[in-house]
Amino acid sequence: xxxxxxxxxxxxxxxxxxxxxxxxxxxxxxxxxxxxxxxxxxxxxxxxxxxxxxxxxxxxxxxxxxxxxxxxxxxxxxxxxxxxxxxxxxxxxxxxxxxxxxxxxxxxxxxxxxxxxxxxxxxxxxxxxxxxxxxxxxxxxxxxxxxxxxxxxxxxxxxxxxxxxxxxxxxxxxxxxxxxxxxxxxxxxxxxxxxxxxxxxxxxxxxxxxxxxxxxxxxxxxxxxxxxxxxxxxxxxxxxxxxxxxxxxxxxxxxxxxxxxxxxxxxxxxxxxxxxxxxxxxxxxxxxxxxxxxxxxxxxxxxxxxxxxxxxxxxxxxxxxxxxxxxxxxxxxxxxxxxxxxxxxxxxxxxxxxxxxxxxxxxxxxxxxxxxxxxxxxxxxxxxxxxxxxxxxxxxxxxxxxxxxxxxxxxxxxxxxxxxx
Amino acid sequence: xxxxxxxxxxxxxxxxxxxxxxxxxxxxxxxxxxxxxxxxxxxxxxxxxxxxxxxxxxxxxxxxxxxxxxxxxxxxxxxxxxxxxxxxxxxxxxxxxxxxxxxxxxxxxxxxxxxxxxxxxxxxxxxxxxxxxxxxxxxxxxxxxxxxxxxxxxxxxxxxxxxxxxxxxxxxxx
Numbered sequence: 001x002x003x004x005x006x007x008x009x010x011x012x013x014x015x016x017x018x019x020x021x022x023x024x025x026x027x028x029x030x031x032x033x034x035x036x037x038x039x040x041x042x043x044x045x046x047x048x049x050x051x052x053x054x055x056x057x058x059x060x061x062x063x064x065x066x067x068x069x070x071x072x073x074x075x076x077x078x079x080x081x082x083x084x085x086x087x088x089x090x091x092x093x094x095x096x097x098x099x100x101x102x103x104x105x106x107x108x109x110x111x112x113x114x115x116x117x118x119x120x121x122x123x124x125x126x127x128x129x130x131x132x133x134x135x136x137x138x139x140x141x142x143x144x145x146x147x148x149x150x151x152x153x154x155x156x157x158x159x160x161x162x163x164x165x166x167x168x169x170x171x172x173x174x175x176x177x178x179x180x181x182x183x184x185x186x187x188x189x190x191x192x193x194x195x196x197x198x199x200x201x202x203x204x205x206x207x208x209x210x211x212x213x214x215x216x217x218x219x220x221x222x223x224x225x226x227x228x229x230x231x232x233x234x235x236x237x238x239x240x241x242x243x244x245x246x247x248x249x250x251x252x253x254x255x256x257x258x259x260x261x262x263x264x265x266x267x268x269x270x271x272x273x274x275x276x277x278x279x280x281x282x283x284x285x286x287x288x289x290x291x292x293x294x295x296x297x298x299x300x301x302x303x304x305x306x307x308x309x310x311x312x313x314x315x316x317x318x319x320x321x322x323x324x325x326x327x328x329x330x331x332x333x334x335x336x337x338x339x340x341x342x343x344x345x346x347x348x349x350x351x352x353x354x355x356x357x358x359x360x361x362x363x364x365x366x367x368x369x370x371x372x373x374x375x376x377x378x379x380x381x382x383x384x385x386x387x388x389x390x391x392x393x394x395x396x397x398x399x400x401x402x403x404x405x406x407x408x409x410x411x412x413x414x415x416x417x418x419x420x421x
Numbered sequence: 422x423x424x425x426x427x428x429x430x431x432x433x434x435x436x437x438x439x440x441x442x443x444x445x446x447x448x449x450x451x452x453x454x455x456x457x458x459x460x461x462x463x464x465x466x467x468x469x470x471x472x473x474x475x476x477x478x479x480x481x482x483x484x485x486x487x488x489x490x491x492x493x494x495x496x497x498x499x500x501x502x503x504x505x506x507x508x509x510x511x512x513x514x515x516x517x518x519x520x521x522x523x524x525x526x527x528x529x530x531x532x533x534x535x536x537x538x539x540x541x542x543x544x545x546x547x548x549x550x551x552x553x554x555x556x557x558x559x560x561x562x563x564x565x566x567x568x569x570x571x572x573x574x575x576x577x578x579x580x581x582x583x584x585x586x587x588x589x590x591x592x593x594x595x
Contacts, residue, residue, distance in 0.1 A: 192534045192535070193534065213538060234565065236539075252542045252566070255564075256546065257538070257542055257543075278536070280536060281533070294535075300496060324532060338532070338533060346532060366531065368532065413534065
C-alpha cells in the first residue's frame with residue numbers, strides 16, 4: 001500500500017517536471033503606433049487540434065505591433081461586414097474557420113479584412129495535418145503581420161537552445177513562442193553554439209561528448225550526424241554560409257583559436273585568419289562575402305570584419321573594451337553583440353553600421369548568445385535572472401521585450417531559425 | 422651479503438680441515454659446503470631489513486605538488502606571480518619523472534561561451550609555454566580548454582569566479 005502510494009507520487013513529480021519544462025513568455029513594453037486588430041474565435045474552432053484564434057492573438061500581442069480587440073461575434077465572422085468593426089476601434093478584422101477533414105487532417109480558412117474599405121486584404125484556405133494545429137495559427141499570424149506591417153512574420157519559425165539540468169544537457173527545438181518542444185540531442189557532456197542551416201533542416205553545434213569540443217552537423221529530419229571538425233585541440237563556433245555549403249569554424253589546432261572555413265561534409269578545411277591571438281565566433285554576412293568575428297588582437301576582445309577571401313580585418317566596435325558575439329542582420333545594416341560596460345555588466349547592444357549609432361537593448365547584466373529573427377526585427381538572447389539562465393527577446397528598435405523561462409534547469413545558447421519553405 | 426659471509430666462513434673452515442688432513446689431489450669441497458647451510462638459516466628468519474618506500478612526491482597531501490591550479494585575472498591569460506611557483510614545481514617534477522600531463526583551461530561564467538572557450542585555451546597554452554620554457558618536453562603536454570562549461574565553484578560572485586578562472590595540471594595515468 002505504502003509502496004503504491006510512493007510510486008504514484010514519483011509518477012506525479014515526473015509529470016510535473018516535464019510540464020514545467022515548457023517555456024513561459026512574459027512581455028514588457030509595447031511598440032509605438034500599435035495597429036488595432038479585431039480577432040474572434042474561428043467558426044467551429046472546437047474541432048481544431050489547437051486553439052487557433054488564441055494562438056494568433058498571443059503571437060500578434062507578443063510582437064508588440066498590434067492592439068488586439070477581442071471580437072465575440074454573434075454571427076460567423078467569415079460572413080461579417082468588416083466595416084461594422086471600425087466603430088469598435090479596429091483597423092482590420094481577422095476571421096477564421098476550421099473543418100475536420102479526416103485522414104488526420106483539418107482545413108483552416110482565414111480572412112483578413114479592412115474595416116475602412118470593407119475589402120479583403122488577404123486570406124487563405126489550406127489543409128493541414130492535425131499535428132500542425134499550432135503551425136496553422138502561426139501561419140495566420142505571419143500573414144496578418146506581413147499584410148499590416150509590410151514585414152515578413154516570424155511566428156512560424158523555430159528556435160533551438162540548450163537546457164542544462166544537473167549533468168544532463170539537451171539541445172531542444174521549439175516553435176518561436178517556446179511551445180512544441182522537441183529534444184534534438186541529449187548528452188551528459190556540454191553542448192554549445194547551435195546554429196541553423198539556412199534551409200532549417202540541420203543544426204550545427206559543438207558537443208563535448210568526446211571529452212573535448214567537436215563540431216557536428218545534425219540533420220533534424222533524418223537524425224544523421226556528421227563530424228565537421230575534430231582537429232587537435234578545440235573545435236567550435238560553427239556558422240553557416242548563406243548557401244548552406246560551407247561552415248566557418250574556430251579551431252585551436254595551431255595553439256591559439258583561429259578561424260577556418262570547411263565544407264559542410266567536413267572536407268576542404270582551410271585557414272582564414274592568421275594571428276597569434278584569439279580569433280573566434282565567425283559569422284557570414286548575408287551576401288556570403290564577409291566574415292564578422294571576435295578577436296583580441298588589440299588587447300581586449302573586439303568585433304572585426306574581413307573578406308571571406310582573406311585580407312586585412314577592419315575593426316567594427318569601439319564603445320567598450322570588451323565586445324563579443326557578433327551577429328549581423330539579414331539586410332547587413334545592423335550588428336548585434338554583447339558588450340561589457342561600466343560595473344561589469346554584459347549587455348545586448350546593436351550598432352547601426354551606416355550611422356555608427358550604438359543602442360543598448362537590455363536592462364539585464366549577464367546577457368550572451370544573441371541571434372536575429374530572420375526578419376531582422378527581433379533579437380533572441382540568453383540572460384540571467386535570480387541566478388538562473390533564461391531566454392529573452394528584444395525588438396531591434398528596443399521597444400518590446402519578452403522573457404522566456406523554464407521552471408527547471410538552465411536554458412542557454414539560443415539561436416533563431418530561418419524562414420522555412 | 423650475510424649469506425656470502427656464511428659461505429666464506431664455511432669455506433675457510435673447510436679449507437682449515439682440509440689443511441689438517443692428508444694432502445690430496447684437488448678436491449670438490451665447495452659443492453659440499455654450499456649444500457648444507459641449514460643451521461645458520463634458522464637464525465635468519467628473525468632478521469629485519471629496513472626498506473625505504475619510494476613515495477611519489479606528487480601524492481604527498483599538502484605537499485608542494487598538491488596545488489595543481491594556476492589562477493588568472495578576468496579576461497587575462499598571463500600567468501601571475503602566484504602561479505609561477507606552481508608551474509616551476511610541476512616542471513621540476515616532470516624533469517625527474519616520465520609523466521605526461523593535460524593542461525585544462527577554464528573561465529568564469531561571464532561573457533560568451535565561445536570567447537571563453539578560446540580564452541581557456543589561451544590560459545592552458547600560457548601554462549604549457551611556461552612549462553616548456555622550464556624544459557618540459559612538448560610531447561609530454563597537451564593544452565585543452567573547457568571554457569566556462571565545467572565550473573569548479575558554482576556561485577555567481579567574484580569568489581566563485583576567481584576560483585573558476587584557472588588552468589589545471591592533470592597528470593595522465595602512468
